[in-house]
Amino acid sequence: MAALRPGSGALVRPLVRSSSSGGGGGRLARERGTERRDAASSPVSRFCPPRQSCHDWIGPPDKYSNLRPVLFHVPENESPLEQRLRELRQETQEWNQQFWANQNLTFNKEKEEFIYSRLQAKGLGLRTESGQRATLDAEEMADFYKEFLSKNFRKHMSYNRDWYKRNFAITFFMGKVALERMWNKLRQKQKKTSS
Amino acid sequence: MAASPHTLSSRLLTGSVGGCIWYLERRAIQGLPHRVAHLFRNVNNQWVMAQHLSFLKRMYVTQLHRGLSQQVKPKPEPSASPFLEHMSSGQARAEVDELPSFSVPSLPLSRKPDEELMELEAASIVERPLDMAKETKEEKQWKEMKLHADDLPSILARLSKIKLTALVVSTTSAGFALAPGPFDWPCFLLTSLGTGLASCAANSINQFFEVPFDSNMNRTKNRPLVRGQISPLLAVCFATCCAVPGVALLTWGVNPLTGALGIFNIFLYTCCYTPLKRISIANTWVGAVVGAIPPVMGWTAATGSLDAGALLLGGILYSWQFPHFNALSWGLREDYSRGGYCMMSVTHPALCRRVALRHCLALIALSTAAPVLDITTWAFPIISLPINLYISYLGFRFYVDADRRSSRKLFFCSLWHLPLLLLLMLTCKQRPDQEGDKGEAPS
Numbered sequence: 139m140a141a142l143r144p145g146s147g148a149l150v151r152p153l154v155r156s157s158s159s160g161g162g163g164g165r166l167a168r169e170r171g172t173e174r175r176d177a178a179s180s181p182v183s184r185f186c187p188p189r190q191s192c193h194d195w196i197g198p199p200d201k202y203s204n205l206r207p208v209l210f211h212v213p214e215n216e217s218p219l220e221q222r223l224r225e226l227r228q229e230t231q232e233w234n235q236q237f238w239a240n241q242n243l244t245f246n247k248e249k250e251e252f253i254y255s256r257l258q259a260k261g262l263g264l265r266t267e268s269g270q271r272a273t274l275d276a277e278e279m280a281d282f283y284k285e286f287l288s289k290n291f292r293k294h295m296s297y298n299r300d301w302y303k304r305n306f307a308i309t310f311f312m313g314k315v316a317l318e319r320m321w322n323k324l325r326q327k328q329k330k331t332s333s
Numbered sequence: 334m335a336a337s338p339h340t341l342s343s344r345l346l347t348g349s350v351g352g353c354i355w356y357l358e359r360r361a362i363q364g365l366p367h368r369v370a371h372l373f374r375n376v377n378n379q380w381v382m383a384q385h386l387s388f389l390k391r392m393y394v395t396q397l398h399r400g401l402s403q404q405v406k407p408k409p410e411p412s413a414s415p416f417l418e419h420m421s422s423g424q425a426r427a428e429v430d431e432l433p434s435f436s437v438p439s440l441p442l443s444r445k446p447d448e449e450l451m452e453l454e455a456a457s458i459v460e461r462p463l464d465m466a467k468e469t470k471e472e473k474q475w476k477e478m479k480l481h482a483d484d485l486p487s488i489l490a491r492l493s494k495i496k497l498t499a500l501v502v503s504t505t506s507a508g509f510a511l512a513p514g515p516f517d518w519p520c521f522l523l524t525s526l527g528t529g530l531a532s533c534a535a536n537s538i539n540q541f542f543e544v545p546f547d548s549n550m551n552r553t554k555n556r557p558l559v560r561g562q563i564s565p566l567l568a569v570c571f572a573t574c575c576a577v578p579g580v581a582l583l584t585w586g587v588n589p590l591t592g593a594l595g596i597f598n599i600f601l602y603t604c605c606y607t608p609l610k611r612i613s614i615a616n617t618w619v620g621a622v623v624g625a626i627p628p629v630m631g632w633t634a635a636t637g638s639l640d641a642g643a644l645l646l647g648g649i650l651y652s653w654q655f656p657h658f659n660a661l662s663w664g665l666r667e668d669y670s671r672g673g674y675c676m677m678s679v680t681h682p683a684l685c686r687r688v689a690l691r692h693c694l695a696l697i698a699l700s701t702a703a704p705v706l707d708i709t710t711w712a713f714p715i716i717s718l719p720i721n722l723y724i725s726y727l728g729f730r731f732y733v734d735a736d737r738r739s740s741r742k743l744f745f746c747s748l749w750h751l752p753l754l755l756l757l758m759l760t761c762k763q764r765p766d767q768e769g770d771k772g773e774a775p776s
Binding site (some may be wrong): 175185191193196197198199203204205206208209221234238240241245276277279280282283284286287288290294295297298301302305308309310313316317 | 375471472474475476478479487544545548549554559561564569608612666675681682735
């Protein structure tokens with residue numbers, strides 16, 4: 139393990155690049171068992187929607203944020219309004235992804251620390267006599283859940299406010315875009331009938 | 334499941350040098366601490382991005398990940414920790430056991446740079462077929478966000494939480510049927526339809542507000558908006574198309590009081606209960622009122638007035654909500670805490686159980702009050718006593734044991750307890766034209 143510290147510089151990087159992407163591919167059979175070290179390649183970069191598709195594509199839930207990424211389709215004749223909507227959705231997606239990934243990771247990290255400290259305080263090891271993982275009961279975990287909630291209350295409040303604003307804005311713009319498209323279609327039909 | 338490193342490495346040595354080195358490198362990376370492995374994943378992520386970016390930019394806008402990489406999995410699992418409560422011991426053991434087993438990484442790192450380049454190329458040749466298998470698996474999980482007409486009914490059914498709506502409509506029907514006076518079929522149908530539409534609207538708006546929170550909870554992660562099967566705009570349009578005719582039907586087809594209660598309930602659920610869930614535990618009491626209003630609406634639809642009988646029926650539903658919801662929320666504490674929901678089960682666990690028990694006992698008291706208010710005969714509190722005692726017993730067990738098992742038992746009991754109680758009420762309904770038969774047993 140000592141040999142692989144980042145200080146090894148150029149030596150480490152090329153090794154890591156090939157191994158981490160190859161490691162994921164070669165581990166298909168063992169994916170279920172060791173998910174912590176699976177492939178790093180983002181599905182967004184690997185997946186490419188078919189050329190003839192003119193819709194957005196939605197992917198599987200992200201490992202950290204549990205949110206599903208969306209690949210937004212850019213139509214040929216995108217209007218400024220449509221562009222604004224797409225950019226807003228894109229930005230909201232990234233913001234959401236960042237928040238939830240951070241939230242979930244922080245939660246899990248703090249939970250581990252809490253369990254570890256409680257077990258230490260009780261004088262217990264990480265395993266019980268039967269060899270099972272030592273866990274805390276629901277009442278003890280409840281202390282952690284309560285603490286986590288109250289600690290993050292302000293953060294959640296500001297997230298809520300922002301989320302509601304963004305959600306309304308996106309839906310409002312979607313409505314405007316839909317109306318714009320309907321209007322354009324009507325105008326085209328009128329032109330055809332008049333010509 | 335995990336083969337020993339030695340047997341695998343001997344098999345690979347017969348292949349190319351690159352393959353062997355690839356295997357050793359992989360084993361080395363496995364042993365890295367989480368944070369460091371993270372760093373390496375970012376490097377790889379950006380490298381792949383650079384290759385594909387120019388191609389993708391023309392057709393699609395991609396999401397650049399500056400911080401964390403994405404992981405594709407058929408089912409999202411919590412990020413691995415050695416201390417996860419519910420993790421299978423076998424899985425946990427596998428992770429720990431692999432750590433001490435590697436001692437080989439020192440070997441590839443001592444090579445010279447030009448040899449490494451050769452290894453890189455050889456490694457990448459080996460990687461490709463395995464990568465492609467994984468890629469197609471990933472690709473299959475990507476869905477086009479195109480709405481098909483034949484999918485729409487099932488999507489809308491899930492959006493409007495149709496099963497919950499059906500339960501709400503049945504409580505409204507019970508309220509209507511229990512009200513004194515002749516049973517008016519057209520009025521009954523209009524009330525049921527109006528309430529059903531109002532409930533669909535309220536549920537759709539609730540899901541519209543809660544997309545990122547629903548994504549993070551196991552119970553709700555397969556909802557239509559979370560899965561992108563329907564756009565938020567369509568969800569809002571659907572909600573409006575349900576709310577407007579629903580409330581109009583109740584106001585002009587039935588009576589204004591019922592219409593007012595309907596719109597008030599929609600407002601209470603979407604604008605009070607839903608945001609309050611993340612602010613204070615008071616949301617549970619507001620939610621109980623939301624559940625109590627439908628039978629009151631059924632009563633007011635039949636009688637046109639808000640009298641004691643309506644309030645008693647509302648009271649029964651109000652009290653029922655607590656054992657039902659508190660028991661349900663007991664098993665979801667971790668999800669609630671992580672998602673930022675303020676629920677009694679998380680912040681005040683003892684209160685949660687106390688309130689559930691208290692309201693189970695209240696159900697007995699309210700059932701006894703029913704004949705006093707001339708809604709039912711005296712047979713009702715007697716024949717409903719067994720089921721009320723049973724739910725109180727389960728409530729007591731939940732209060733004392735405070736574990737998942739007792740909470741589940743209480744929750745599932747509440748699911749059949751309510752319909753049965755309402756049915757018993759109906760069979761024991763006080764009929765004013767049969768005054769001589771007041772003390773008779775129900776048919």
